[in-house]
Amino acid sequence: MNPLNVRSEIAPLKKVLLHRVGKEVENLTPDILERLLFDDIPYLEIARQEHDAFAKLLTDKGVEVVYLEDQIAEVVKDRAVRASFINQFLDEAGLFSPGVRAAVKEYFSSLDNHALINTMMAGLRKKDLPQIADYSLTDMLSSNYPFILDPMPNLYFTRDPFATIGSGITLNHMRTDVRNRETIFAEYIFKYHPDYKNQEIPLWFNKSNTSCSIEGGDELILNKKVIAMGISQRTDAAAIEEVAKKLLFAEEETFERILAFKIPAKRAFMHLDTVFTMVDHDKFTIHNQIEGQLKVFSITKGSKNNLKIIEEENTLANILKKYLGLDQISLIKCAGGDQIDAGREQWNDGSNTLAIAPGEVVVYSRNQVTNQLLKENGIKVHVIPSSELSRGRGGPRCMSMPLIRKDL
Numbered sequence: 001m002n003p004l005n006v007r008s009e010i011a012p013l014k015k016v017l018l019h020r021v022g023k024e025v026e027n028l029t030p031d032i033l034e035r036l037l038f039d040d041i042p043y044l045e046i047a048r049q050e051h052d053a054f055a056k057l058l059t060d061k062g063v064e065v066v067y068l069e070d071q072i073a074e075v076v077k078d079r080a081v082r083a084s085f086i087n088q089f090l091d092e093a094g095l096f097s098p099g100v101r102a103a104v105k106e107y108f109s110s111l112d113n114h115a116l117i118n119t120m121m122a123g124l125r126k127k128d129l130p131q132i133a134d135y136s137l138t139d140m141l142s143s144n145y146p147f148i149l150d151p152m153p154n155l156y157f158t159r160d161p162f163a164t165i166g167s168g169i170t171l172n173h174m175r176t177d178v179r180n181r182e183t184i185f186a187e188y189i190f191k192y193h194p195d196y197k198n199q200e201i202p203l204w205f206n207k208s209n210t211s212c213s214i215e216g217g218d219e220l221i222l223n224k225k226v227i228a229m230g231i232s233q234r235t236d237a238a239a240i241e242e243v244a245k246k247l248l249f250a251e252e253e254t255f256e257r258i259l260a261f262k263i264p265a266k267r268a269f270m271h272l273d274t275v276f277t278m279v280d281h282d283k284f285t286i287h288n289q290i291e292g293q294l295k296v297f298s299i300t301k302g303s304k305n306n307l308k309i310i311e312e313e314n315t316l317a318n319i320l321k322k323y324l325g326l327d328q329i330s331l332i333k334c335a336g337g338d339q340i341d342a343g344r345e346q347w348n349d350g351s352n353t354l355a356i357a358p359g360e361v362v363v364y365s366r367n368q369v370t371n372q373l374l375k376e377n378g379i380k381v382h383v384i385p386s387s388e389l390s391r392g393r394g395g396p397r398c399m400s401m402p403l404i405r406k407d408l
């Protein structure tokens, strides 16, 4: 069986990748919050309880939950792979000072595989390696910055560093250096994990060959033929063209069209899935502030190896009806479009739902106005606690990467 299969946003979810929030969030301080893309510091103990509730809900619904940290710990059991993984990780962390690098490697060699991965994710404080000052004058004079390796607090948003499309993935180049190291985990898992290593997973986008950016929150699979992608604060139009050139021409794939949605490039709307998700065959959540400003481009195969790109001159509802073959669709506005409630609930990911089956979604408890509206629209709503997880600015869709969904 194919180890990856995602051809829908809403088809019954079978297998999903999560990361249980870890010590990385305890390495956040006010000085580095903004650069690390957080707006506040989650309380780890509660964040973990909330995350465990999310995972339990999924397993209770029959979804196989696998954890990023376990998958990569399995990969680094091979000593040669472990060594090359550590080298690439340190390169991408910009750790080139020979003395410090040697000390970090020595420290890493004393850790078992799970401890190694947890440390890489959590970040390494200077005071964890007191002997470093002995190595060189440069190292001794380095700044007061407290970390040798920055924490990676965004890892629990497994949606973004790679994204499953069909039986392949986009291995993403993230907009910020802060999140770019996250993609190394996916790179090694799909190359070396026993579930994937003999499978030749197609890469619809490869971060190594390009400088343009794309993040998984901008990749939505509307059905087996149509994909929606956000041109956003995080994803470049050029990256979408790169995906289109591979995916639409792949003989073994079903996809025929990419609808590129140009959304405003601002933090609150960082990815398309913060303002628009699919909740049923004919129902979507939307934040009303994007509707008026939205431009939609349709990308299909053109002649020879070229793409055909046209700007759609219609409302979003009509564009979706046309390409999804529907007579009617509902756009369910975040908090009904009320200026204050919608502003607050979109900020806390009210539009960011994870569908686990058609018409059945996981949402954050705090977005009560939107959740009520979803119910009134006939959607089955599974609520998870959300006081701490939401401080990272991502919701249930951002916190999950589907690996297998049933075909509809």
Ligand SMILES: NC(=O)NCCC[C@H](N)C(=O)O
Binding pocket: 036, 037, 038, 154, 157, 159, 160, 179, 216, 217, 218, 270, 271, 273, 274, 392, 393, 394, 395, 397, 398
């Ligand atoms: N798909 C998503 O919208 N993911 C949420 C990512 C939040 C994270 N703090 C970030 O700014 O990248």
